[in-house]
Amino acid sequence: MSNSFGKTIRLFLVEGNVNGLISAELSNWTGKAFKIPRIKVKEYASREEFRSPGVYILFGKNEKNESAAYIGEGEPVIDRIKEHLIKKDFWNEVIIFVSKDKYLNKASIKFLENKMHSIGNLANRFYIFNTNTPTLSGVSEAEQAELEEFLSNIKLLTSTLGHNIFENIQETLEVNKHTEITFICKNNAGALAYGSPSTEGFIVFDNSTFIKDGQPSLSESIRNEKAKMIIDGILLDNGDTLISTKPYTFNSSSRAAAMILGRSATGPGEWTTDEGITLKKFEAQI
Structure with a gap:
């Protein structure tokens, strides 16, 4: 029997269907996830949550028609997503992670980006488009412990929203x-x-x-x-x-x-x- 505990995840379909913006939250967690189709990014770009620092994953296919992703960070996060509308053609949806209480800053999102990139490569489920390993920023021991918990929830919600990029095959x-x-x-x-x-x-x-x-x-x-x-x-x-x-x-x-x-x-x-x-x-x- 597993020692892990059950979790409650709240999904909100903003347009009332799965083809629009979807938000995901966990009980007692300061973070929040948003899944957005590429064709809807401009429509929702002005939302206040996206003006915050955050990390994101672009999802699509590579030239071999394999599942592919690009992992990044932005401050604000939406500015980087808008850049990718012009510069990257492979993706069709993005998942964004931000904090509801302004907990994330430049150092913490760089830390998360590095860890997400490392875990995604280790799981070897998706082709990762990042050509360089993101820089691992220095954070305090206490901050690292909090960010590791934040990262764990990112992994869980990414799988919940339909992508097993971080899920090791052994799991x-x-x-x-x-x-x-x-x-x-x-x-x-x-x-x-x-x-x-x-x-x-x-x-x-x-x-x-x-x-x-x-x-x-x-x-x-x-x-x-x-x-x-x-x-x-x-x-x-x-x-x-x-x-x-x-x-x-x-x-x-x-x-x-x-x-x-x-x-x-x-x-x-x-x-x-x-x-x-x-x-x-x-x-x-x-």
């Missing part, structure tokens, strides 16, 4: 008494993969081996995905097999098993623990 895995549950998928032709159910589907870990060629039963969709994984360097040639270089999330255990084995497969029956318990039986346990 999504199936756990039992704080221990990661690992399943194995293999055959006699050289496939040997390790993975785990996650909140996003099924994750196959790095250093897993995949069958190189697929049987006729393998769908065109999976063949195309495997080809893209090879192009992107996620799968490398390993002689008679392919080997994965990083964890990769599939939308289901069956798709993962089919990719690994090179044939049609039913994941709940193919993935087993070291003790031979199938994923199907594991998920049926209460």
Whole structure:
């Protein structure tokens, strides 16, 4: 059982729908988040909250159609966002974080920008457009403790507003008494993969081996995905097999098993623990 506590998040849809400005707040927190579509930025640029110092994340796609982001700060924050309307074309929405009680200043937003950039790179979920690492400003020990809490809430609200840029893949895995549950998928032709159910589907870990060629039963969709994984360097040639270089999330255990084995497969029956318990039986346990 987790030692964390439940949290109450208040979302307000300013236009009464999800296509406009959305604000997000946590109980007993001085910060506030705003999610704004790019095409709505000018409409809301005059809001008083955006005249404050703050940090922001631009979200969109890169040239490979991968999830991409740019992390920055501004004082006031809206001036930097307006600059990006002219200078950066990749993004389609922005999430802004400000303080309701003028707690944030130049030093604190530089501190947050640096930490957000570091966490985003470490999570490796999004392509980060920042070419340089933001400068880490000096803050007192007490200020750092407060800003680390502020940062924790930024991570939580960013995920709540639809972007897992700061969420390490390990945080999504199936756990039992704080221990990661690992399943194995293999055959006699050289496939040997390790993975785990996650909140996003099924994750196959790095250093897993995949069958190189697929049987006729393998769908065109999976063949195309495997080809893209090879192009992107996620799968490398390993002689008679392919080997994965990083964890990769599939939308289901069956798709993962089919990719690994090179044939049609039913994941709940193919993935087993070291003790031979199938994923199907594991998920049926209460």
